[in-house]
Amino acid sequence: MSCVNFDSVTKKYGNKYALNNVSFSLECNRAYSLMGPNGAGKSTILKIISGLVTADSGDISINGNKPGSDEAKRITGYLAEEAHPYINLTVKDNFLYMGSLRQVGDLGNRISFLINLLGLDYYLNSMVSNLSRGTKQRLSLALAIIHNPGIVLLDESFNYIDIPTQEKIIRYFKSMNSTFLISTHVMSIAQNFTENIIMINNGNIIFRGKLSEIESEKSENETMVKKLVS
Numbered sequence: 001m002s003c004v005n006f007d008s009v010t011k012k013y014g015n016k017y018a019l020n021n022v023s024f025s026l027e028c029n030r031a032y033s034l035m036g037p038n039g040a041g042k043s044t045i046l047k048i049i050s051g052l053v054t055a056d057s058g059d060i061s062i063n064g065n066k067p068g069s070d071e072a073k074r075i076t077g078y079l080a081e082e083a084h085p086y087i088n089l090t091v092k093d094n095f096l097y098m099g100s101l102r103q104v105g106d107l108g109n110r111i112s113f114l115i116n117l118l119g120l121d122y123y124l125n126s127m128v129s130n131l132s133r134g135t136k137q138r139l140s141l142a143l144a145i146i147h148n149p150g151i152v153l154l155d156e157s158f159n160y161i162d163i164p165t166q167e168k169i170i171r172y173f174k175s176m177n178s179t180f181l182i183s184t185h186v187m188s189i190a191q192n193f194t195e196n197i198i199m200i201n202n203g204n205i206i207f208r209g210k211l212s213e214i215e216s217e218k219s220e221n222e223t224m225v226k227k228l229v230s
Contacts (some may be wrong), residue, residue, distance in 0.1 A: 001027065001028050002026060002027055002028065002047060002209070003029075003062065003063055003150070003151060003179045004025060004026035004027055004060075004062055004063075004151065004179065004181070005025050005059070005060065005061045006022065006023060006024050006025065006029030006048075006049065006058070006060055007023050007058055007059040007060070008021050008022075008023055008047070008057070008058045008059065009021070009023070009045075009048065009055045009057070009059075009060060010022070010023045010055065010056050010057045010058055011044055011048065011055050011056050011203075012052070012056055012078050012146070012191075013225055015204075017203045018041050018044040018203055019041050019044055019045065019055070019116040019203045020168070020203040020204050021050075021058075021204075022041070022045070022058075022079070022200070022203070022204070023205070024198055024204055024205060024208060025059075025100055026179050026204065028179055028180060029178065029179060030161055030179060030180075030194075030196060030198045031173065031174070031179075031180035031193060031194035031196060032134065032180060032181050032182070032197065032198055033182055033183075033184055033189070033190035033193055033194055033197045033198070033211075034046070034181055034182065034183040034184070034197075034200065035183075035184060035185065035190055035197050035199045035200070036135065036185065036199055036200040036201050037185060037196070037201065038185065040201050040203070041200050041203045041204075042155070042183040042200060043080075043081060043155050044155045044185065045181075045183075045200070046059055046078065046080075046154075046155050046181065047080075048060060048067060048215065049062065049067055049076075049078075049151075049153055049181070050067065050068075050070060050076060050078040050153055051066075051067035051068025051069070051073065051176075052068075052093075054227045062075070062076060062151055062154060063075060063150070067094070068136065068197055073166070074147075075149055075150040075151055076149055076150075076151045076152075076153065077144045077145045077146075077147065077149035077151070077152045078144060078153040078154075078155075079140055079141060079144035079154050079155060079157045081153050081155040081156045081157075081159070081183075083140045083144075084136065084140065085128045085136060085139050085140055085143060086128060087127070087128045087129040088125070088127070088128075088129065089127070089128060090125050090126060090128070091123045091124050091125070091126055091128060091131075091139055092111075092124045092125060092137060094128060094143060094145065095111045095114070095115075095143070096111075098143045099111065099146050099147075102146055102147035103147075104146055104147050105150075110146060110148075111146075114142040114145075114146060115142075117142070117168065117169070117172055118138040118141065118142045118165070118169070119138070119165060120135070120139060120142065120220065121137065121139060123135055123139075127178050133160045134160040134161055134162065136160075136163040137157070137159060137160045137161055138161060140157075141154075141157055141161075141169065143193070144157075148176070148178075150177075150178050151178065151179050151181075152173070152176075152178050152179070152181070152182075153181050153182075154180070154181070154182045154183065155183045156183055156184060156185075157182065158184070158186070158189055163207060166189070167194075167204045170193050173193070180193075180194070181198075182194075190211060191211060194209045195211050195212060196209075196210065197209065197210070197211055198212070
């Protein structure tokens with residue numbers, strides 16, 4: 001069963017195609033890495049699914065709902081590549097505000113869990129404006145999943161996060177009963193997270209399948225592999 005359908009979607013910025021008749025689907029409770037070089041169209045895909053950007057043409061649905069609808073927002077967690085928490089609030093107040101906005105039940109326990117998961121206990125009463133870039137990123141990631149969303153969209157969200165913490169987060173993601181689409185150009189993150197990949201370049205899907213298929217085709221299709229890891 002598909003939880004996200006992205007059918008014949010086109011998006012242009014001026015005369016340039018960001019997406020050119022792109023189609024794919026995400027099966028429920030599975031994880032996918034969206035891979036490709038910078039400017040390939042990865043962020044545009046995530047923004048369209050999240051409802052932040054409107055496609056020029058095509059059909060998109062999230063559990064049968066339109067992107068940006070109240071129901072789609074309720075079940076979706078999205079973190080942009082350059083996301084920032086509220087810098088004039090403390091870490092704790094960011095959690096309380098977002099948890100209230102998302103109507104999270106048993107908010108205290110959820111906050112405690114995420115603070116432990118992301119190693120934020122030391123910073124709980126710190127102003128976000130005083131945090132390092134990596135700590136802000138960990139907080140942003142926690143806020144994106146505070147409501148335990150069924151659809152998780154992450155855009156290069158492991159930037160600035162140390163590898164042990166990345167591995168801890170990925171282990172937790174694998175335990176969640178959610179559908180993931182994570183944009184990355186880092187092969188090691190894709191390898192640790194999931195075998196399922198969607199590869200895009202110049203606004204076109206050029207590969208859908210398993211990472212193992214890419215590995216087996218290295219000698220036969222070196223060009224595709226270079227595009228994947230560039």
